[in-house]
Amino acid sequence: MNEAVCIDCMEYMKNIPDNFFDLAVVDPPYFTGPEKRGYYGSKVSKIGVHRDYPLSPEWKVPDFDYFSELVRISKKYIVWGCNYYNVVFSPGRIVWDKCNPGSSFSDCEIAATNCHDSVRLFRYMWNGMMQGKSIADGHIQQGNKHKNEQRIHPTQKPVALYAWIFSKYAKPGYKIIDTHLGSGSSRIAAYDAGLDFVGCEIDKTYFDLQEQRFQAHISQQSLFVTGG
């Protein structure tokens, strides 16, 4: 099973039994829509990502009820942007070093997890057209821009980040949920890893874009497998 649902994740989670998912990997918005628009400034980024999309009126920063539901439905969690929420998480942290010193964006992003108590580091370049070469050589820039991941969402995370997460934190047969799917990077990485996956995305524009991206990915994979 690998599916995306265009729905408010609070609505989706209501109908899910306790501990149904093995792992939740989530990246909720930490700004409301209008603040976000102001924060990102121009309507189209330098690398052509549209920021002038219609924002869903239901988009809101997750509150206590969201996190209560999340820990109810999933045995383990990885919550990106944990430093922005007034919530007490388990002590484990994952730091993603974006290898972009000098940019005005954050050098790193931080996730809270109950998968371990320690702090783990993943290095993968992610700054406009500058992207990492591979999971192993993430600190080295990909030389061939044609191999760069296409950017369709202003806060898109690389597929490589999710591929690394699943290689470390998921086991075969795991059921994964991403409550805030965005560009669908997590969905693509789960598909490649052969994991069961559900993603929720409230915004129809992004839902459609991630669906196109996912379908393009799987048809490319099947061409590769069949050699066609």
Ligand SMILES: C[S@@+](CC[C@H](N)C(=O)[O-])C[C@H]1O[C@@H](n2cnc3c(N)ncnc32)[C@H](O)[C@@H]1O
């Ligand atoms: C920070 S972005 C996620 C980016 C994603 N990790 C990626 O790699 O592209 C948050 C996404 O959550 C969506 N969203 C906001 N509120 C939501 C809700 N209540 N339920 C489902 N999706 C929501 C937004 O439309 C946005 O696409």
